Amino acid sequence: MKSVADVNEPQLDNQENLPVVLTSELRKVYRTGFWLNQKVVSLKNCSLKVYKGETFGLLGPNGAGKTTLLKSLLGIIRPTSGRGLLLGKPLGDRNIKQRIGYLPENPYLYEYLTGWEFLELAAGLFQIPKDIQHQRIPQLLELVGLSQNDARKKKMRRYSKGMLQRVGMAQTLINDPELVFLDEPMSGLDPLGRYQMREIILSLKKQGKTIFFNSHILSEVEQICDRIAILTQGELICSGSLNQLLGNADKYHIQGQGGDLEILKKWLPDIEFESDGYWQGQLEGDYYDFLASLRLMNGQVINMKLFRLSLEEFFIQQIQKRKYG
Numbered sequence: 001m002k003s004v005a006d007v008n009e010p011q012l013d014n015q016e017n018l019p020v021v022l023t024s025e026l027r028k029v030y031r032t033g034f035w036l037n038q039k040v041v042s043l044k045n046c047s048l049k050v051y052k053g054e055t056f057g058l059l060g061p062n063g064a065g066k067t068t069l070l071k072s073l074l075g076i077i078r079p080t081s082g083r084g085l086l087l088g089k090p091l092g093d094r095n096i097k098q099r100i101g102y103l104p105e106n107p108y109l110y111e112y113l114t115g116w117e118f119l120e121l122a123a124g125l126f127q128i129p130k131d132i133q134h135q136r137i138p139q140l141l142e143l144v145g146l147s148q149n150d151a152r153k154k155k156m157r158r159y160s161k162g163m164l165q166r167v168g169m170a171q172t173l174i175n176d177p178e179l180v181f182l183d184e185p186m187s188g189l190d191p192l193g194r195y196q197m198r199e200i201i202l203s204l205k206k207q208g209k210t211i212f213f214n215s216h217i218l219s220e221v222e223q224i225c226d227r228i229a230i231l232t233q234g235e236l237i238c239s240g241s242l243n244q245l246l247g248n249a250d251k252y253h254i255q256g257q258g259g260d261l262e263i264l265k266k267w268l269p270d271i272e273f274e275s276d277g278y279w280q281g282q283l284e285g286d287y288y289d290f291l292a293s294l295r296l297m298n299g300q301v302i303n304m305k306l307f308r309l310s311l312e313e314f315f316i317q318q319i320q321k322r323k324y325g
């Protein structure tokens, strides 16, 4: 399989398609300990781009630095060095807060309020007029699958983890943001809840919003992301579209026998030879042309399948490669 370390970004920057998230060599070192004399390097020179309308997934093991990166983008923490732009403005610029939504990893929800009161409070912070609030809050409750009854009558201290996550998501969208940051949006949700969260994210995507999210749930990421990046020990080790990273679903992996080895190498650049004259590899080129060529050299296909790693397989491969070389 091709190396992914140097996969290029798919789009070119131009006036219409400027990145909405752009970072250059972002680095964060936390100082800890009583005398603040211990250093924890959480981000090491992270450079990435996310374009308008993309759904971008940031993956990485626990402690990789995902939340740190997200908080740096949002201006919640200040990077130690490096630069970044969000919607064309420097990180931390207050003027773009209205255009951004953020679901934190562990949202702090005022437990003595009902979900409805909490959403009204959030709407008030954005100075959303009352008449718009009264339209938008029921719409958002419907979108996140929280019943009006629960939202109006129950205090949030009586909500389940899944209900809290839903009300947190509604709060994230209260200002109708164009750029949405979600830190582990599927966390605490049961399979139905995860499915609904996926549908919500897809509906936001349909509305043209840009979504940047951190997640451990790779099967969900695989279904909704246009592009991903993997962060481990503070370093971005690869980024790209799923097709670029996992292999194209229209490429064939072929096992066969016989034929001229030199010609076979042209069709299957990563060919591996096994005992008894068997070989296997990923086909570059048209399958039927290959079959015709193989017939001429007295070879035959034993097995053929479409080639694509699952995101989970790819993720584990990348992390292990990094760990063990």
Ligand SMILES: Nc1ncnc2c1ncn2[C@@H]1O[C@H](COP(=O)(O)OP(=O)(O)OP(=O)(O)O)[C@@H](O)[C@H]1O
Pocket (backbone or CB within 6 Å): 030, 031, 032, 040, 041, 042, 060, 061, 062, 063, 064, 065, 066, 067, 068, 069, 105
């Ligand atoms: N406020 C802080 N002070 C000191 N170290 C911190 C602080 N916040 C995070 N760290 C450290 O920075 C590193 C990255 O943490 P971060 O929370 O960004 O990881 P993460 O990828 O979001 O992990 P998870 O998947 O568990 O949410 C960890 O080693 C963590 O201990």
Ligand SMILES: [Mg+2]
Pocket (backbone or CB within 6 Å): 066, 067, 068, 105, 183
């Ligand atoms: Mg985190």
